Amino acid sequence: MKPIAALQAAVTATASDGEPTNAELDAIEHEIPLILAEVELLDAQIMTLDRPVSELDERRIRRARNRVLAARRDLTNKAATMPLPGVGA
Numbered sequence: 001m002k003p004i005a006a007l008q009a010a011v012t013a014t015a016s017d018g019e020p021t022n023a024e025l026d027a028i029e030h031e032i033p034l035i036l037a038e039v040e041l042l043d044a045q046i047m048t049l050d051r052p053v054s055e056l057d058e059r060r061i062r063r064a065r066n067r068v069l070a071a072r073r074d075l076t077n078k079a080a081t082m083p084l085p086g087v088g089a
Contacts, residue, residue: 030078034071040064 020028028035041064048057 031075034068034075037064037067037071041068 041061044057044060044064048061053061
């Protein structure tokens with residue numbers, strides 16, 4: 001029987017590996033409008049879990065879904081127009 005202690009160091013992250021890189025932080029900042037829209041949709045859906053859905057709730061959810069779709073569209077359009085690093089003259 002082999003002990004797994006020798007393998008543990010290879011799969012366990014060190015304390016310095018726990019922080020996001022600058023590139024990851026930039027990507028998160030770039031996606032903030034989509035993240036906020038998805039949180040708003042989730043909040044609207046959570047409000048309807050323990051009660052019947054009213055007409056106002058339906059509108060709130062529909063508008064939140066539309067904001068998510070618009071944020072995804074905008075994010076996709078921005079990604080399509082951004083140049084790839086290292087590509088081009």
